[in-house]
Amino acid sequence: MSPHLETHDIRREYDSVLALDRVSIGAHLGRVTTIVGVNGSGKTTLLKILAGLDTPTAGDVLIEGHEANPTQLRTHSTMVFQRSVMFGTSVYNNVAYGLRIGGVSSREISQRVKSALTVVNLDGFERRHARKLSSGEQQRVAMARALSLKRDVLLIDEPTANLDPANAMIIERAIKDSAQSRAVLLSTHNLPQARRLSQHVIHLYKGRVVEEGEPSRFFTNPSDERTKLFIEGELQF
Amino acid sequence: MHPIIEGIIQAINLILTGDPEVFSIAALSLYVSVLGTLLACTWSIPAALALALRKFQGKRILKGLFNAFIGIPTVALGLYLYLLLSRAGPLGYFQLLYTPNAIIIGQSALVTPIIVSFATGALESVDPDLRTLARTLGASDRQTYNVIIKEAFWGLVLAILAAFNRAFAELGVAMMLGGNIRGLTRVLTTAISLETARGDIALSIALSFILLGMVMSLSIAINLARKTSQ
Amino acid sequence: MNRSAITKLQASLLIIVVICGIAAGTYAYYSMIVPAAKTRLIVSTTTSLYETGFLDMLKTKFEAKYPNMNVSFISQGTGLAIQTAMRGDADMLLVHAPSQEYPFLKGGYGVNRKIVAYNFFIIVGPSEDPAGIKGKSPSDAFKAIRSAGLNGTAIWVSRGDNSGTYTKEVSLWKAIGLDVKQLRQEKWYLEAGSGMTATLKLADEKLGYTLSDTASYLLNFNNHNIVLVKLVEGAKSMLNVYSAIADDPRNANMTKTNFDGSMMLIKYLASDEGQQLFADYGVSQYGKPLFGPYLKLLQTKSDPLGNDPTQLIQWISDYAFFEGSECPQQFRYQAEGLYSTQTPVPVLLVSIVAGVEQRKAAACIQSLKA
Numbered sequence: 001m002s003p004h005l006e007t008h009d010i011r012r013e014y015d016s017v018l019a020l021d022r023v024s025i026g027a028h029l030g031r032v033t034t035i036v037g038v039n040g041s042g043k044t045t046l047l048k049i050l051a052g053l054d055t056p057t058a059g060d061v062l063i064e065g066h067e068a069n070p071t072q073l074r075t076h077s078t079m080v081f082q083r084s085v086m087f088g089t090s091v092y093n094n095v096a097y098g099l100r101i102g103g104v105s106s107r108e109i110s111q112r113v114k115s116a117l118t119v120v121n122l123d124g125f126e127r128r129h130a131r132k133l134s135s136g137e138q139q140r141v142a143m144a145r146a147l148s149l150k151r152d153v154l155l156i157d158e159p160t161a162n163l164d165p166a167n168a169m170i171i172e173r174a175i176k177d178s179a180q181s182r183a184v185l186l187s188t189h190n191l192p193q194a195r196r197l198s199q200h201v202i203h204l205y206k207g208r209v210v211e212e213g214e215p216s217r218f219f220t221n222p223s224d225e226r227t228k229l230f231i232e233g234e235l236q237f
Numbered sequence: 238m239h240p241i242i243e244g245i246i247q248a249i250n251l252i253l254t255g256d257p258e259v260f261s262i263a264a265l266s267l268y269v270s271v272l273g274t275l276l277a278c279t280w281s282i283p284a285a286l287a288l289a290l291r292k293f294q295g296k297r298i299l300k301g302l303f304n305a306f307i308g309i310p311t312v313a314l315g316l317y318l319y320l321l322l323s324r325a326g327p328l329g330y331f332q333l334l335y336t337p338n339a340i341i342i343g344q345s346a347l348v349t350p351i352i353v354s355f356a357t358g359a360l361e362s363v364d365p366d367l368r369t370l371a372r373t374l375g376a377s378d379r380q381t382y383n384v385i386i387k388e389a390f391w392g393l394v395l396a397i398l399a400a401f402n403r404a405f406a407e408l409g410v411a412m413m414l415g416g417n418i419r420g421l422t423r424v425l426t427t428a429i430s431l432e433t434a435r436g437d438i439a440l441s442i443a444l445s446f447i448l449l450g451m452v453m454s455l456s457i458a459i460n461l462a463r464k465t466s467q
Numbered sequence: 468m469n470r471s472a473i474t475k476l477q478a479s480l481l482i483i484v485v486i487c488g489i490a491a492g493t494y495a496y497y498s499m500i501v502p503a504a505k506t507r508l509i510v511s512t513t514t515s516l517y518e519t520g521f522l523d524m525l526k527t528k529f530e531a532k533y534p535n536m537n538v539s540f541i542s543q544g545t546g547l548a549i550q551t552a553m554r555g556d557a558d559m560l561l562v563h564a565p566s567q568e569y570p571f572l573k574g575g576y577g578v579n580r581k582i583v584a585y586n587f588f589i590i591v592g593p594s595e596d597p598a599g600i601k602g603k604s605p606s607d608a609f610k611a612i613r614s615a616g617l618n619g620t621a622i623w624v625s626r627g628d629n630s631g632t633y634t635k636e637v638s639l640w641k642a643i644g645l646d647v648k649q650l651r652q653e654k655w656y657l658e659a660g661s662g663m664t665a666t667l668k669l670a671d672e673k674l675g676y677t678l679s680d681t682a683s684y685l686l687n688f689n690n691h692n693i694v695l696v697k698l699v700e701g702a703k704s705m706l707n708v709y710s711a712i713a714d715d716p717r718n719a720n721m722t723k724t725n726f727d728g729s730m731m732l733i734k735y736l737a738s739d740e741g742q743q744l745f746a747d748y749g750v751s752q753y754g755k756p757l758f759g760p761y762l763k764l765l766q767t768k769s770d771p772l773g774n775d776p777t778q779l780i781q782w783i784s785d786y787a788f789f790e791g792s793e794c795p796q797q798f799r800y801q802a803e804g805l806y807s808t809q810t811p812v813p814v815l816l817v818s819i820v821a822g823v824e825q826r827k828a829a830a831c832i833q834s835l836k837a
Contacts, residue, residue, distance in 0.1 A: 079373045085366040098374030271488040325554035325720050334556050335509060335539060418539040434665050435518050436692040
C-alpha cells in the first residue's frame, strides 16, 4: 500500500541552522505514525511542514503521490499543538469555527460538534467559555476541533505532554478512534505511549531519520546505536 | 461673597436649570468631536490593520512617525490646517474655514496618530498562535484578520475612546479653524477661553464642569475597556 | 456566562453613548446652525467691540431685519483682522486703526470705508498713581510713566499685538519721540499679547498703567474685574474711531467674498437704526453710550459722550480721514447711497462760523460732495 502522505528529501534550513536534512517519510490512512526524538531534533518543524504551516527549503511533500504546496496541505490536514489556543468564546464556537468558514450547514455543524465533543468526553460543555477551562479540558477542545473537520490527515505535536493521566487517557482514546479513517502523525517523548498507539515509529535525530519501523521491533531491538541510547534515555544532544 | 465662590454657585445653577446656551455649546462639542473621531477611524483602523498584520518596508519608520505625532501641539496643527483651508490656500475652494466641518476635519487629523498607534499596539499584542490556529482551521487571510480584530476588540475601543478624549478636550484646533463663533463653532473649550477673557466667571466655570465631567466619565470608560481587554 | 454578560452591557453602553453624542450634537447643529438657504457674512473685527457684547446685539438686530443673513464675527486684533480679510477669509472689516486701514485700501484689498462710531482711549492705572499722571495731557502722562518706570516705581502694560489700541499706543509714544521697539527691552514695559480684557486684568494684577478704549474699561470696571481708575482722558490724541470696510470683490483673493452682504451691513450700520444701536448701547448701565454714533454726530451736531461736537467732528476728520475724505473716490465701488448721508450746508456754516481755514472748509465740502 502506498502512503497517503509522504515526503521526499525534505530539507529545512533557517538562520544557518539545518533543522531537517533529507527527510523522507510516509504516513498511511488508518495508521498512527509516531515521530520520536530528543528536544530540538526537528519533530515540530517536520509536523509544521506537513501541515502546510512552514515551507521546506528543498524537497517535496506529496498527497496520494501528487506534489502538494503548503496551501493545499493546510486544507488537507489539521494540526493540534502542544499548547492549544482557545478563541475567546464558547466551546461550541471554538469547535465550530473551522466548519463555519468551511461553509458547512449549521445542522451538520451541530451534529459534528456534538459527536466530536463526545469523543473527548466533553458532552454538555458546549456553552462553557473556552478560556475558563482547565488546560486539560482545553486540550480536549483542541482535539475535538481537529476531529470535527474530518480531514484526511491529523497531525499532533506532543498530544499529552502537559496532561494528567485522566486527560491523557481520553486523548489517546480519541487518537486511536480517529486513526480508523485518517492518517495520524504524532510526535512524542512518551515511549510507552508511542508503543501503545502507533503502527509505525520514526526516530528523528538532529534533523535526520536514523531509524524507523514497527513498534515491537523498534523498542526491543533497534538497529541504530543512537536509537538504543535514546530508548535508554542516555542519548546526548 | 468671594467672586470665585459666587461663580461656582452660579455655575451650578446654570447647569441645573438647563441653561440653553451652556447646553447647546456642550452639544456642539459632542457633535464635532464624535464625528471627528469617527471620521478618523475610517482611515486609521485600516492603517492600523496594515501596520500590525502586513509585512512591508519602512514599517518601523511609519510606526515611529505616528507615535511621534500623538502629542502634536494643537495650536501648531491648527495653524497648518488653517493655512490649508484658508480661501487663499490650496483647499480654499471648499470655504471650510470658520465652519463646524473645519473643526471636524481638524480634530480627525489630530486624533489619527492616537488611533493608529493604540490600535496597532492592540492588534499586535494578539497571541500570534491564534493567527496560526485560524490558518490551520482553514481561514483565509481576511478571515484571520477578523479573528484578530475580534480578539483585539476592547483594545480598539480603548484607542477610539482615548482619541475622542483628546478631541473633546482640545482648544487649539477648534479655535483656529472654527473661530469660536457663537451658535456656530463655539465649543466648550473655546467658549471657556472666551468667557474667561471676558470675565464671565460663572459661565466659564459652568462650562468647565461639563467639560471635566465628560472627560472623567471617559476616563472611567477607558479603564473599563482596558480591564476588559485583559 | 457572567463575564460575557458584563461585556455585552459595556458594549451596549458604549453604543448608546455614541448615539447620544451624535444625536445631541446633530440637534444642536440643526437648531442653531444656518440651513443652507441663508447667506453667510464673515466679519473680521476687534476684541474691544466683541468683548463688550455689542456685536452679539448687532447680530441679533441685523438678522432680525434681514432673516436670510447669517453673520459671523471673528474677533481678533485689528492687525490680524486685516490679514484675515486680505486672505479673503473674511468678507469685511470692522476695525479701529486708520493708519492700518489706509494701506488696506491703497493695496487694493478694501473698498467703501465708512466711519461708523467713535469713542476715546483712556489711560488707566492704580488709584495710588505712583507716576502722578492724573489730569495730565497724554504726552506728559506718557513721559511721566516712562521716567517712573525707569525708576522702578511704575509699570506699563501694553496690548503688544497689532490691535487698534496698540497702534494708538505706538503713535502716542512716537509723539514724544520714543520708539516702542526700544521700550520693549526695558523692564517696566510689559506686553500682554492678548485682548483688551486680558490686558486690563494683567494691568490690574500688576498695579500697572495701560491704554484702553472706554467701552472695554467701563465693562470690566463695572463687572468688578478690575479696580484701575481713569487717569487721563478726552484729548484729541486719544480719539478712537471705528470704521467698516468691505473686501474688494475685484481682488484675486476675494472673488468669493460676500460683497453684497458686506454692503448690507455697512449700510445698516450707517443707517438711523444702526446708529441708534450705538447710541443706546450701554446707556442704562453706564449712563452714557459706550460708542458714539458718528453719523448721528454729523447730523444732529450733538455728542452723547459729552464732547464739543464741532471740535470732535474736526478731530475725527483730522485723525481718520484719508486724502480729505473718509473714503477717497478711487476706493469706492458700487457704493450708491452710502456717501450721501451728510448734509453739506450746516457743516459748511459751522466751519465758517468756527473760523476754520478756507482751505479746510473747501476740502470738507469736496469730500462731502463726492
